[in-house]
Amino acid sequence: MLRYQSEKHDIYLIASEQNSNSKTLQIHSDRLELYPYKRSPHYFFRAMQSIHRKIKEINPDIVHVHGTFAGFFLRTLFFFKKKRPVVIYCSHGWAFLMDTSSWKRKVFATVERVLSLRTDFIIHISKHEYEMALQYGLSAKKSVVVYNGVSDAPSSPAVPFDVKRDKINLLYVGRFDRQKGFDLLLEVFKENRFTDVHLYLVGDTVLKDCDYDYPSNAVKIGWVDNSEIDRYMKACDAVIVPSRWEGFGIVAIEALRNKKPVIASNRGALPEIVQHGVNGYIFDFDNKEALVNIIQGLSKQQLEWMGENGEEIFYEKFHSNQMNTQIERLYMDALKKQGDRYSVTVKKYV
Structure with a gap:
């Protein structure tokens, strides 16, 4: 998005120091501001001070803000x-759609409704997120759906490791935690010794007190640099995304761009990305046997055919070109919009 917009507009990026690397961000250093931040109230105030100072200095026409905090x-x-x-x-990914207590979801939704009064447009990253947000009281007039998009996969003919060609090789990419359904995945592979299936696990735990017992037909690879993920996907036959809840599912569309079908749960936006029997399989997260049956019925020939379909769907719906074009139109509409009492007149954007 930054690369696309920098060719058309004068773009600034304000981001937190936490988990940000100025060398890899796609923007010049004189257009980048990193503010101090950790998830504690003490840092909240410091972050807001830094953001306020920079916004006042830039005096932007549009602020496109990403993420709950x-x-x-x-x-x-x-x-x-x-x-x-x-x-x-x-x-x-809405906080009020997480797998948490009902009172917390209500609090998160109330905060979002109040803050939406100071928002001209709300981008939802899936139809599921959009529909649920309206149920929680967010404004339909301010809401639009723009699917996340990624660009073409980098050229990388060499695979990073040798896979068993006589096996069906599945790849999991993500955090080893409850949200991602990692416990369910391991449970399925422990209880069912799939003789023709091998599982590769890219990622790791983020909680120190969390430890897993890995089945014999699974290989833990660990964290892999994001630039290398496509090589791992190319090496395998399919990608599995067993999430409990998922705002969107970037891993799923990264798989599609690499001609890999996706085996995904029926949670969040995943059924909008994966068409059952076309570019992968959808299973009911609450029905463990459904996942078992899918894995037992896999064939390399069918997966290859689904991978071809997945690539077509990727370019049709989930390429970054579509995302960037939609957001550009949204910017123009926002600037033309005749605001209510919360909105302001802004100068022409050039």
Whole structure:
């Protein structure tokens, strides 16, 4: 998105120091501001101060804010200001849709509704997110759906490891945690010794007190640099995404661009990415046997055919070109929009 927009507009990026690497971000250093941040109240105030100072210096026409915490910081700053830039917000997965207690979901939804008063457009990353957000009271007039997109896979003919060609090789990519359904995946492979299937696990735990017992037909690879993920996908026959909840599922569309079908749970946006029997399989997360039956019925020939279908679907719906074009149109619409009492007139965007 940054590369695309920098060819058309004067772009600045404000991001947290946590988990940010200025050398890999696609923007020049004089257009980058990293603010101090950790997930503690002490850092919240410091982050908001830094963001406020930079916004005042830049005086932007549009602020496109990504993520729940960044959205809270920025829109709280604008809440009592009469004049502000156009604000476009994308949570990249609603907190009130997480697998948590009902009272927490209600609190998260209330905060989002209040902050939406200082938001001109809300981007939902899937139809599922959109429909659920409306049920929780967010504005339909301000809401749009823009699927996440990724660009073409880098050229990398060499595979990173030798796979068993006489086996069906499945790849899992992600955190080893409950949200991603990692416990369910290991449970299925422990209880069913799939003789013709081998599982490769890219990622690791993020909680120190979390430890797993891995089945004999699974290989833990560990964390892999994001630039190398495509090589691992190319080496395998299919990618498995068994999430309990999922805002979108970037791993799934990365698999499609590499001509790999996806075996995914029926949670979140995954059924919008995977068409059962066409570019992969969808299983009911609450029905473990459904996943077992899918794995037992896999064939290399069928997976290869599905992979070809997946690539077509990727270019049709999930390539970054579609995402960037939609967001560009949204920017133009936001600037033309005749605002209500919360909106402001902004200068022409050039």
